[in-house]
Amino acid sequence: MKSLITPVRGGTVVRRAVARDAKRLTRLVRGSRAYEGQYAAMVADYRVGPDYIETHQVFVAVEGDEGAGRVLGFYSLVLTPPELDLLFVEDGMQGRGIGRLLVEHMKSEARTAGLDRVRVVSHPPAEGFYRSVGALHTGTAPANPPAVAWDRPELEFPIP
Numbered sequence: 001m002k003s004l005i006t007p008v009r010g011g012t013v014v015r016r017a018v019a020r021d022a023k024r025l026t027r028l029v030r031g032s033r034a035y036e037g038q039y040a041a042m043v044a045d046y047r048v049g050p051d052y053i054e055t056h057q058v059f060v061a062v063e064g065d066e067g068a069g070r071v072l073g074f075y076s077l078v079l080t081p082p083e084l085d086l087l088f089v090e091d092g093m094q095g096r097g098i099g100r101l102l103v104e105h106m107k108s109e110a111r112t113a114g115l116d117r118v119r120v121v122s123h124p125p126a127e128g129f130y131r132s133v134g135a136l137h138t139g140t141a142p143a144n145p146p147a148v149a150w151d152r153p154e155l156e157f158p159i160p
Contacts, residue, residue, distance in 0.1 A: 012098070014105045017058035017074060019050035024071050025060070025088075033091045034125055042148060048086070052076070056085065057109055061098050073098045075106050082110065083119045084157070087126075103133045103157075110159045118157045127153040134158070 017025065025048040029035075035043045052058070057077040063069035073089035084106060089098045110118050121141045122130050131137070135155035143150050 012061055012063055012072065012101070014059050014061050014101065017053045017060050019053055021058075021060060021071065021074075022048055022050045022053055025053075025058075025074055028071065028074065028088050028090060029086070031091070032088055034123060038150070039123065048076075057113075058086075059102070059105060059109070061089075061102055073102055075102045077106050077109055077113075077118065079113055079115070081119070082115045082117060083121075099129060100133055103130075107134075107157060107159055110157070115159050117159055120155045120157065122153045122155055124150065124152060127155070130155050 026046065029043050029046050029048060032043065048058075057079065058074060059077075060074040061072045063072060071090070072093045074086070075084060075088075076086040077083075078085045087099065087102060087106075089102070106118070119138075120130055120135055122135075127137075130153075135157050137153060138156045139154040141152045141154050
């Protein structure tokens with residue numbers, strides 16, 4: 001059986017999210033500075049619930065060797081159809097390799113699941129990050145008011 005905790009550099013681990021993480025993940029999403037201003041409405045009422053965590057492949061990057069410390073970021077991989085649904089890094093931890101670490105972990109999980117590609121509909125300001133970690137631009141997802149009032153870049157991670 002695959003370990004639920006993957007140790008990584010600097011005392012950070014990536015582990016499978018559990019139901020008790022739901023409130024912390026919800027706070028991370030709602031508090032993200034990337035969604036200030038015109039984007040605030042998209043996450044204002046967003047909730048990462050225990051049911052979501054149990055249904056999807058949700059992993060967290062956590063400080064501490066046992067995976068019980070502060071949540072630094074997380075991602076959610078939906079297997080059918082293959083999509084990186086969520087990826088958030090705590091504001092104070094951006095630029096330190098946590099997002100890159102989570103994407104590499106996601107690619108590994110996708111490969112293990114037998115996927116050959118993973119779609120991403122990106123928050124517009126995050127497109128550059130996704131491209132920097134190997135995603136390829138494939139199109140544009142049109143606005144879908146009132147939930148999303150702007151077009152979003154569509155990208156895809158090839159999974160070799």
